Amino acid sequence: MVADDAKVVLVTGSSRGLGKAIALDLGKAGQKVIINYVSDGSKEGADAAVEEIKSLGGDAIAIQADSSKPDSIKSMFEEAVEKFGTVDVLINNAGITRDTLVMRMKPQQWQDVIDINLSGVFYCSQAFFKVASKKRTGRIINISSVVGQIGNPGQANYAAAKGGVIGMTYSNAKEFAARGITVNAICPGYIESDMTAVLDEAYLEKVAEIIPLKRLGKPEEVAGMARFLALDPAADYITGHTFNVDGGIAIGC
Template sequence: MAAAVSTQTALSKLQGARALGQLRGVSRAARLFKTATARPSSSSSPAVCSALQLESGVCVVTGGSRGIGKAIALALGAQGCKVAVNYSSSPDKAEEVAHEITQLGGEAIIVGANMGKPEEIDALFKAVTEKWGTVDVLVNNAGITRDTLMMRMKPDQWNDVINVNLTGVFLATQAATKIMSKKRKGRIVNIASVVGLVGNAGQANYAAAKGGVIALTKSVAREWAGRSITCNSIAPGFIASDMTAAIDKKYEEGILASIPLGRYGQPEEVAGLVRFLALDPAAAYITGQTYAIDGGMTMQ
């Protein structure tokens, strides 16, 4: 009987000690949280004190002449940024975007470059630095498709998509980080795709490229974190465009049924997240992440 009482007493003391330890742990965590969220003192760094104030700078938007790229370029320009609108084959559309940016209060230039050609990517960044001296933000948006079933896909169809959608992102990021690293500051946002997350029949090349962009995003984030360069990616789902407008209604019903929100996204919704990740000081602690903008289609 005495042994049983002794055991109960010991267990009671042990439970009490654990509870006390947990309370102390909670108390310590609360103190740390209070410290972390306290109002910054006057000696705090400007980056912390300026939270909620959008910054502006020199931005490069690849594939910026139409669609999502156009919306991104306009969103950045509306914040007073200097925007280099890259295009591959539509200078007139790029000029229209640049004109709209100036009307919104920003500055803009257009720079033609095929993002699948290294020498043209080098020329793009040379043009930007000659004009404005630096690069603060890179948005890798340019992309192409060469859709067909894998069994019919030619090597050229595979290589074309990989070269523009993945290798082009690597080369542009390499060029931008050389500039950003010197001033220990920069933001990179890669436009991937939900296809890079879940795959899609008839798009093996596109899925491989966009999946590669998501993985590259994480590697860039880790490699350049020490220089205060962040890198994140966005994976859009079905976004309203000329392509979605041309979808046969009988197929569209099935597509919309697979989207919990029951509609296509808008380019401006993607641009809004890019704007936050690229410019807002509140995004300075976010890196290596991929955000799906797909109406809940790929939620887990």
């Protein structure tokens, strides 16, 4: 059942993977969720997520938009406000990988990741601010990564983008506070997902060995942190912080 005090939460890149897990968790909590997807190939997954959220007691709509394109983001927020009246919470989750060593990385592989993973967060945050600042309340949760903190071979583009998201989180938290908008980041570690599912099992076993908790994380563990930062009254006084959900992998790095 949709909660009486339901928030409108926009989750970018939420037709699958971690974004979908976050969206479903919020739907289960009775919120109104906007499922964002980028391409026609993701529409089926987005529509399925909408129906699942409704079956869990929340409400949802799906909106197609490319995070790397400002005009597309502007249109997404306009449609969101038209359908749900406002947007209370923005969760910047959309991201891609184009992994390869620096010496082999093509300019487009670098730019694609920067455009989606970093510039997309900026464009969405800017569009959200225009909506939330009028109400003088709102919450932004940026999904960064421990790779943005500790680096990873073959992911210079991804590490640069996710590190940039952390820096942007701090700056935006200071800038947006005057309008009652909090900005925080979550840095997941190795999380079970469609991306890790394609990795070699022996490799994942080696990864688990260097994680203090000796296992990969679960999507719902990241979703739980996102729900807290998005909805809990206890998070009203939290802004400009980064929360690791990483099994301890960043300890000592």
